[in-house]
Amino acid sequence: MKKLAILALAGLVLVSAALFFPMAAAGHDVNECDRDHRDCRENVLNMDAPWYKVMIFLTVCDIGLGKCILFM
Amino acid sequence: MIEAERALAFEGPPCRPAKSTVGMGMTRRAAEAMVVILSLTVAAASGGAKEQAVERWKAVEVAAAANEADEALLGRPLSLALDAECLYVADAQDCAVKVFSKDGRFLRAFGRKGRGPGELTFPSGVSVVGGRVYVADKLNYRIQIFDGEGKPRGGYPVPFAPDKVFAMGAETLLITGNPTGRRAGEMLLHIYGDAGRLRWEGLEARSSSDPMYDTFRNMILVCPGEEKDFYVVFRSGDRTILRFAGTGVLRGKTPVDERHAFRPLDMPFKGPKKRLLGFCWAAARDRGLFYLSAPEPVDGKDLGPGRRLSVIDKDGRLQAVVELPCPVHRFVVEEDRVFAIDDEGGLRIFEIVR
Numbered sequence A: 001m002k003k004l005a006i007l008a009l010a011g012l013v014l015v016s017a018a019l020f021f022p023m024a025a026a027g028h029d030v031n032e033c034d035r036d037h038r039d040c041r042e043n044v045l046n047m048d049a050p051w052y053k054v055m056i057f058l059t060v061c062d063i064g065l066g067k068c069i070l071f072m
Numbered sequence B: 001m002i003e004a005e006r007a008l009a010f011e012g013p014p015c016r017p018a019k020s021t022v023g024m025g026m027t028r029r030a031a032e033a034m035v036v037i038l039s040l041t042v043a044a045a046s047g048g049a050k051e052q053a054v055e056r057w058k059a060v061e062v063a064a065a066a067n068e069a070d071e072a073l074l075g076r077p078l079s080l081a082l083d084a085e086c087l088y089v090a091d092a093q094d095c096a097v098k099v100f101s102k103d104g105r106f107l108r109a110f111g112r113k114g115r116g117p118g119e120l121t122f123p124s125g126v127s128v129v130g131g132r133v134y135v136a137d138k139l140n141y142r143i144q145i146f147d148g149e150g151k152p153r154g155g156y157p158v159p160f161a162p163d164k165v166f167a168m169g170a171e172t173l174l175i176t177g178n179p180t181g182r183r184a185g186e187m188l189l190h191i192y193g194d195a196g197r198l199r200w201e202g203l204e205a206r207s208s209s210d211p212m213y214d215t216f217r218n219m220i221l222v223c224p225g226e227e228k229d230f231y232v233v234f235r236s237g238d239r240t241i242l243r244f245a246g247t248g249v250l251r252g253k254t255p256v257d258e259r260h261a262f263r264p265l266d267m268p269f270k271g272p273k274k275r276l277l278g279f280c281w282a283a284a285r286d287r288g289l290f291y292l293s294a295p296e297p298v299d300g301k302d303l304g305p306g307r308r309l310s311v312i313d314k315d316g317r318l319q320a321v322v323e324l325p326c327p328v329h330r331f332v333v334e335e336d337r338v339f340a341i342d343d344e345g346g347l348r349i350f351e352i353v354r
Helices: A002-020 A030-045 A051-070 B003-011 B028-053 B211-217
Strands: B055-061 B077-082 B086-091 B096-101 B106-110 B123-129 B132-137 B142-147 B152-157 B162-167 B173-177 B187-192 B198-204 B220-224 B230-234 B240-244 B250-255 B263-266 B275-278 B282-286 B289-293 B296-298 B302-304 B308-312 B318-323 B328-334 B337-342 B347-353
Touching: A030 A051, A051 B211, A051 B302, B077 B328, B077 B337, B086 B123, B086 B132, B096 B123, B123 B173, B132 B162, B142 B162, B162 B220, B173 B220, B211 B275, B220 B282, B230 B289, B263 B302, B289 B328
Parallel strands: B055 B318, B077 B123, B123 B162, B282 B328
Antiparallel strands: B055 B347, B077 B086, B086 B096, B096 B106, B123 B132, B132 B142, B142 B152, B162 B173, B173 B187, B187 B198, B220 B230, B230 B240, B240 B250, B263 B275, B282 B289, B289 B308, B296 B302, B308 B318, B328 B337, B337 B347
């Protein structure tokens, strides 16, 4: 039961992440992924948020880059 | 037998002298202890006097003029610049530069979202000199130039996302950029001449196996100085102020008084624990004095903007501490006035009372 709950939660997190990040349209090349990632980082670095939160959002940018490259 | 010998013979053998006394019946050991205690007390007192030598200045809010225009609202103000009459604010959300009088009255705005001439995408830096307004048009990867009325007067592309821009005289700009962490040897500072010709690049980004750590270690603040000199302060991990000539030559390093203390922050992610040493959230310079705001703890273990400005002289000594009524994200200083952006993104004006 416990394992099932963990699996369900993990699945939910992955689905949420996949839905949350904008889908990379077909035809995106790696340069576009790079540029989106750079823009995401620049946006975060100018967030004026406390540093711990900035670290978390930078990680979200990195996940977005991974997703962009995977779904290219 | 002379008198002294007689005295010794009378009191006992010389190899084991009797306890000597130092007035008021005090033994020598007690006297030495007293001297040690006294000297420690004096040292502590002088240390305390040094602490007291740091003046505490208050900052009193100046009632800003009421602005009713929607345009006057700041969405995401990322940079402030002053000229003789006005305050210029780069607003990344509204893709505009907003101009205020020095009593906070909204005067005009220019720029709108786009990629064409006079249009901006995420303006993150602004600087004014000689009636020209220079804007770091970050996500268009270019510098745009406007006249004082907001009419576009050209610009040029740059091969990185420009973060802040500082006009060092007619046609010479210092531009900062955040390193991407993907290439070795990325530079944090770039000097461009007329028509967008690169004159100098320098201050290589620090790199290690941890890109997150590097991102924070490479965050810098720049303060323009006199005669085209400029100063660089790292936001964490380094307590020196670097002084550069307008040509890019490093002129000196000034360590900052340790009373402007590091604020540690444990980084949350993988690998062995790394500790960031927060040093400065924002910085400004005016009339030879640096104003550094120390990051302050927020929400328990995080570090956010502070409400105390350390006033540092050219030798790195802490001269005074200015207590602001609220935390500020960025600010510029002119004489006794501090123009600042608060936690809500609002423009606040403070008068320093010395």
